[in-house]
Amino acid sequence: MLGTMRAMAHPPAPPLLVPDVDRHILQAIVRASTSEQRAVTRARIVLRSADGAPIEHIAQEVGVALMTVRLWRRRYTEAGLDGLSDAPRPGHPPTYTRADRDRLVALTMGPPPEGTTHWSVRAMAKRTGMSPSTVHRTWKGLGYKPHRTETFKFSTDPALEDKIRDVVGLYLDPPDGAFVLSVDEETQIQALDRTQHLLPIASPRQYPPELKRRAIRLVLESLDRGDERQGLVTRNARQLDIGPESLHRWVVQAEIDRGQRAGTTSEDAQRIAELERENRELRRANEILKSASAFFAAELDRPQRR
Numbered sequence: 001m002l003g004t005m006r007a008m009a010h011p012p013a014p015p016l017l018v019p020d021v022d023r024h025i026l027q028a029i030v031r032a033s034t035s036e037q038r039a040v041t042r043a044r045i046v047l048r049s050a051d052g053a054p055i056e057h058i059a060q061e062v063g064v065a066l067m068t069v070r071l072w073r074r075r076y077t078e079a080g081l082d083g084l085s086d087a088p089r090p091g092h093p094p095t096y097t098r099a100d101r102d103r104l105v106a107l108t109m110g111p112p113p114e115g116t117t118h119w120s121v122r123a124m125a126k127r128t129g130m131s132p133s134t135v136h137r138t139w140k141g142l143g144y145k146p147h148r149t150e151t152f153k154f155s156t157d158p159a160l161e162d163k164i165r166d167v168v169g170l171y172l173d174p175p176d177g178a179f180v181l182s183v184d185e186e187t188q189i190q191a192l193d194r195t196q197h198l199l200p201i202a203s204p205r206q207y208p209p210e211l212k213r214r215a216i217r218l219v220l221e222s223l224d225r226g227d228e229r230q231g232l233v234t235r236n237a238r239q240l241d242i243g244p245e246s247l248h249r250w251v252v253q254a255e256i257d258r259g260q261r262a263g264t265t266s267e268d269a270q271r272i273a274e275l276e277r278e279n280r281e282l283r284r285a286n287e288i289l290k291s292a293s294a295f296f297a298a299e300l301d302r303p304q305r306r
Contacts, residue, residue: 015052042084045072118146216254
């Protein structure tokens with residue numbers, strides 16, 4: 001009796017008619033790890049409704065109220081995929097448009113005013129005509145902190161903005177069957193960022209090859225005469241203005257090269273480094289070929305649309 005009353009209170013709804021193209025898009029939204037949770041919820045409601053699942057079951061599976069399931073069923077029936085977007089909310093219209101926001105971002109990425117090291121909230125507000133609170137809120141939402149940027153590289157490419165929009169658009173709305181291979185070992189931005197470090201790191205001191213050979217020869221000749229090693233290395237390093245650790249390392253390597261000490265010779269170390277570099281390149285090429293093979297195999301197995 002109770003089950004009959006529930007069925008009368010919530011009569012079964014007919015399955016939604018979802019074209020294959022819309023189903024493919026909704027499934028992609030559900031699978032994507034970058035999709036917003038609300039978009040995933042709406043996509044799951046429409047997909048389960050297309051499968052003919054009862055509204056009560058959909059609400060339990062998705063974790064929403066019955067009225068929410070009915071709402072998005074109705075919105076999709078009326079407007080398709082466009083109906084799954086948020087409707088305009090009542091209230092005061094936004095003061096600034098998307099173009100104003102894009103201009104703010106572009107100016108933030110550009111050089112600061114003359115005589116300053118970075119953009120400030122008040123300087124940007126004066127330049128754009130926006131209020132300081134709007135500039136601060138926009139920067140905070142995007143994670144911009146111009147006052148904490150130590151280095152920045154400006155591209156001189158006049159088509160940079162168009163290229164960025166093309167690349168970002170490829171990620172946001174990739175075409176069917178798109179397959180991108182990136183074989184750039186070191187991206188341009190990473191290379192530019194390493195020209196100056198936020199925290200300066202002292203580079204190792206460079207010694208002339210002649211000084212290095214002279215220091216090694218002096219130590220080895222003294223060792224052949226039976227002099228004590230530690231004091232000899234320290235004394236010669238002080239006289240030649242060389243780090244004792246560096247001189248000790250050079251002498252040990254020279255003894256290995258002469259066969260007086262066990263270890264890897266300089267020639268063998270160079271050959272090993274070349275082999276490791278070639279091995280890394282072969283592994284990268286193999287991974288690229290495996291990814292390409294898997295993609296093309298999946299394309300061949302995918303049923304052709306008619």
